[in-house]
Amino acid sequence: MNIREILEELEYKVSYIHNEMNYKDRSRNYRDFKKGKTNILICTNILSRGVKFDNCEIINYDLSNNINDYIYKTKNICGSSNFDKNNNSLTSFFNKKTTNIVNDIIERTVDKKQIIFQNLNKKVSKMLKLQSKYYDIVKKKKKYQKRGGRKALHIAPKRNCLSKRNKILSKKLYFYHKMEIERKRLIKKGILKGHEKIPRYPNRQAQEYDSNEYNSMNKLNDGSLQILAKKRKTKRNINKNNEIQYDQDTIVLDNMPTYEEEASKN
Numbered sequence: 001m002n003i004r005e006i007l008e009e010l011e012y013k014v015s016y017i018h019n020e021m022n023y024k025d026r027s028r029n030y031r032d033f034k035k036g037k038t039n040i041l042i043c044t045n046i047l048s049r050g051v052k053f054d055n056c057e058i059i060n061y062d063l064s065n066n067i068n069d070y071i072y073k074t075k076n077i078c079g080s081s082n083f084d085k086n087n088n089s090l091t092s093f094f095n096k097k098t099t100n101i102v103n104d105i106i107e108r109t110v111d112k113k114q115i116i117f118q119n120l121n122k123k124v125s126k127m128l129k130l131q132s133k134y135y136d137i138v139k140k141k142k143k144y145q146k147r148g149g150r151k152a153l154h155i156a157p158k159r160n161c162l163s164k165r166n167k168i169l170s171k172k173l174y175f176y177h178k179m180e181i182e183r184k185r186l187i188k189k190g191i192l193k194g195h196e197k198i199p200r201y202p203n204r205q206a207q208e209y210d211s212n213e214y215n216s217m218n219k220l221n222d223g224s225l226q227i228l229a230k231k232r233k234t235k236r237n238i239n240k241n242n243e244i245q246y247d248q249d250t251i252v253l254d255n256m257p258t259y260e261e262e263a264s265k266n
Helices: 003-009 023-035 069-080 096-107 122-144 164-189 204-211 259-265
Strands: 014-017 040-043 059-062 089-092 213-219 224-229
Touching: 003 040, 014 023, 023 040, 069 096, 089 122, 096 122
Parallel strands: 014 040, 059 089
Antiparallel strands: 213 224
8 A cells, every 4th residue: 555545544635646647637636735625745756846835744755865956846845935934844754874965954054943853763863963073074174274375276285396305215216116016026927036136237037037938829629728828949949951061052163363363463
């Protein structure tokens, strides 16, 4: 059973409006409530757009997640500026999850005495107190917060403007950090031991190992692929068949003068 059926069983005159109703039924139920034929009107958010009532008790079951949305809907239903003239009262249900929105409502309400809390359990009241303390802290921070200066111009703070000496030190720190990352990488690969540091001069063995490594992909019998890390060979294996032999490969030119004959002519 829904709310309408429960209230009708209790012999209340009820009108209802929701999104799935057609326009004729909606307007008929709205007119019945306006004329006083029904005492209770059950509706969804669809009626919070530009509809105003006089001398009504409004019950808000689902509290909006956004404070601006809540203000917009309640303003339309309860009346804009003449809230007191309409004699409308608004009751909203909330739980500990929506206490931050309740505190937003309290902050934006001019006359705080209009808000009355009823039937609060310990958890909800505790959450409300914590939220109010948080708002007080934020207010104090905003009070002493600078609005101009470097922050307004989106300029870095003064501590980032280093002197010449501090710039050199920061550069050194940057390179030390970079070296530490490289050292950890070489230890992970097994090139350096745990107690060893990066050598001051280039380590040829480490460089050769690092640069001559490559990945190869092998296909197994079951069709899956396996990636293996391999090392390139630094020395070429020259076959005996490919070796160059001077006597076989030289071309002899006949009837050409020798070096001694050329020298005697001069």
